[in-house]
Amino acid sequence: MIINVSKAKANLSKLIDMAYHGEDVIIAKNNLPLVKLVIHKPKEKRKLGLLSGQIDIPDDFLDENEEINDMFYGSNLNQY
Incomplete structure (x- = not known):
């Protein structure tokens, strides 16, 4: 059913x-x-x-990777 806004206001329920x-x-x-x-x-609750x-x-998933750090920050990172 397609209904215009004015009629929808009157018939919302x-x-x-x-x-x-x-x-x-x-x-x-x-x-x-x-x-x-x-x-x-409602969304179903996720189970942990x-x-x-x-x-x-x-x-070692969370360990830093020197090669990736060099790509982001440059190889001069360890000089400071």
Whole structure:
């Protein structure tokens, strides 16, 4: 259903109910579709440790790499 803003203001509760029950509700301005009214679906909470034991992170993962530091800061980094 496409409905203009002025009619949508007067029938908002009805439009919300229609969207809740799965009907497409599009609000238009000057007969130009602008927005679609959709129901809010809460995101599921993520579970900590979901990939535990499935990914191997090396012990030196957070160690600095001299070659990469030289690329970012230049090879003169250790002179100061």
